[in-house]
Amino acid sequence: MAEPTLKKPLPVLTSEAKPFWDAAAEQKLVMQRCQDCRAYIWTPRPACFECGSERVEWTQLSGKGQIYSFTVIRQVVGRAASEAFEPDVPYVVAWIDLDEGPRMISNVIGCPVEDVKLGMKVAVVFEQQSPEIWLPKFKPTVS
C-alpha cells in the first residue's frame, strides 16, 4: 500500500468567498462586479474596493486570459504544509491576467514547464481537490 500523501492546504469557505467556490464546483469562473462603477473585484469582499458601493454582484467571466508572469517551483520551502506539493515539482505558479482585467494567482498546467511563456493565452480548467473545492487552473489554448 502506498504511503498516504500529505494533504494540500485548501481554502476556507468564508461567507464572502463561498459563491466563488460554489460556481467553481460547477466549472464556472465568477467574480464580483460593482453595479455602480463596474469595477471587477478580486479577491472576494463585502463591498467595492474602488468606490465603496455595496451593490456588488457575482458575474460569470470568460475564463480566458494571458500569463502576466510566472515562476517555476523546483523546490518546496517554508511551512510544513508546503511539502504536500513535493510530488508536483516542477510546477508553474503564475499571475494570470484575465481578459476582463483582474489578475489571479494560479497554476499553468497541461504543458511542459519549459514551454510556458509570458503573454501566452490560457483558459481556465477546474481541478477537484475535495468534495467542495475545485481549484481554477489554467491551460494554454491552442492558437
Added chain:
Amino acid sequence: MSIRSKAAIVGIGETPTDRLGSKPGEPRKSSAEYLSWAMHLALADAGLTLKDFNGQGIGVTIPTAYPQPFWPEEVAEILGITPGFLLGGATGGAGSVSLLGGMSAAIASGMIDLALCIGAAAPFAEHHGDGLQPGDMRDFEIPFGTMGPNSKIAMVMRRHMHEYGTTLDHLGKIAVAGRYHASLNPAAYLRKPITIQDYKDSRLVADPVRLLDCVLPANGGKAYILASPERAKKLRKPPVCVKGFGERSNPSYGPRAGSDALVMGIKDAGKVAMEMAEIKHSDINFLQLYDDYIIVVYLQLEDLGFCAKGDLGFFERTDFTFKGQLPIQTGGGMINCGQPSTAGGTLHVLEAVRQLRGEGGDRQVPGAKTGLVSGLGVLPYGKNLGCCAVAVLGTQP
C-alpha cells in the same frame, strides 16, 4: 502638513546578527535578549538611561511570526519602561521607517520629546508554529502551491526582464556593490566580495530569483532613539535630523484587481518625503534601500525617480559604491547583514545615521549631508509591495 526637522535621531544600537538555533542543540538567545541588548547599546550611544523613557514614546516593530497580538506592550515590559505613547510598527518590513515618521510626528506635536524605536526577532532560535491566518494567502495563494515571497518576487522580476530587457548584469551590479560594502563593514555577516559571475552562477531559488537575490534571515535586535531638537542639543552625539517622511500603504497603479506590479508605492512615498525635506535628487548623497531582494532595490531606484522606468543605461553607467555618483546600501544591506524579521529594515536607518555622523569607517561616503532611507513590507495578492515608507535624513535642519 510638514514635520520637517521637528525630531532628530540621537542614538543607535544594533546587536550582532547570528543564526543560532539553526542547528539542533545550539545555544540560543530569545527576542527579549536581543531587544534588551539593542536598547542598552542605543542608550549608551545617546547618553540616556531607561528612566528617561517613562512617559515618553516607545515604538516597536511587530514581527511576522509572533502569535502575541499585544507585542508592543510586552516589549515595554521586557525593557522595563512605562511609555506615555506606545506605537506598533505594523507595516511589515516598513515598520521601522513607519515608526520614524509616526514618532517624529508625536514629537513634533509636543506630546513627547523622546522616543525609543526598537525591534528584534530570533527566527532561528524561536519557532512559533505554522498556523495560517485568514486572508488571501490562506485561501487564494497557498492552495496553488505558492512558496512564500520568493514566488511573487520571481514573477515581478521575470515581468521586469520581459518588459524592459533587464538582464542579470544590470541586477548583479547591485548585488556586487552591496557585498563590496559589506566587505568593508566589520558588522556584516557575508563579507567575501563577489563578482557578477558569482551572482549569475548562484543557485536558482525561484526561477528567475537566485540565492544571491535574496535576503539573509537572521536573529538580532536594532534600536534608535529620537528626540526633539531642543532635547537633542543637550545629548552627546551630533543629531541627525528627520527632514522628510512619506508613506503609502496598499498602493495600486491601475485597477485594484489588476495593478501594474512593476510600480511601487515608494514612488509616491518618496515624492512626499523629498518635498517635505525640500530637496532635489542631486542633493541626496546616499540611499539605504530596503532590500529583501535585488530586484526590489532596482525598482526603487526607478520609482524614486533616479531614472526612468526601464532605463537600463542608468544602471550601466552609475557607480553605486560609496565612492561613486550614487552610493547605495553602504553597509551591505540586509542581504549581507541579515534580516531579523521586520526589525531588519531598521538596519537602513542605523547605517544612514552612521554615514551622517561620519562614522562610516572604511565605507564612509565623503561629505555625506543628506541621505534617503526606505522601508517596505507585505507582498499582497496581485501587486508589488503593500507598505512603503521613505525618510530623508540630514546633518542640517
